[in-house]
Amino acid sequence: MVALMAVKLPASISDSAVATVGRQIVEPNGVNVILGQVTLYVDIRDFHIETRDQLVEETIQVAAICRKASNSGTAQQIADTGLFSTPGIN
Numbered sequence: 001m002v003a004l005m006a007v008k009l010p011a012s013i014s015d016s017a018v019a020t021v022g023r024q025i026v027e028p029n030g031v032n033v034i035l036g037q038v039t040l041y042v043d044i045r046d047f048h049i050e051t052r053d054q055l056v057e058e059t060i061q062v063a064a065i066c067r068k069a070s071n072s073g074t075a076q077q078i079a080d081t082g083l084f085s086t087p088g089i090n
Contacts, residue, residue, distance in 0.1 A: 009058055010044075014051035019044045019059060 010017035023041040042059060046052035 009062065010046075010055055013055050013058065014046050014048065016048070017044070017046040017051055017055050019055060 010019045020043050021040050022043045025037075025039040026035060027037045027039075028035075044052060044055050044059060046055060
């Protein structure tokens with residue numbers, strides 16, 4: 001589901017939007033063990049603030065669907081660095 005989201009969701013919102021999984025923490029981290037929890041850090045970028053924010057919201061919605069399917073977990077936006085928000089380019 002995450003790989004599909006990282007490819008299809010950004011492209012459905014903007015030609016310049018991208019979403020990449022920068023880090024994942026899998027618990028317990030053992031061989032042949034059913035996962036108890038996975039934490040993903042998703043980096044979402046776009047040149048335009050509005051479509052970037054839309055992608056953030058839709059990514060949170062996808063995470064909520066996954067959470068509901070697994071009956072556990074949380075989804076939240078950790079930080080907005082604004083690295084790609086340049087005044088005058090909207």
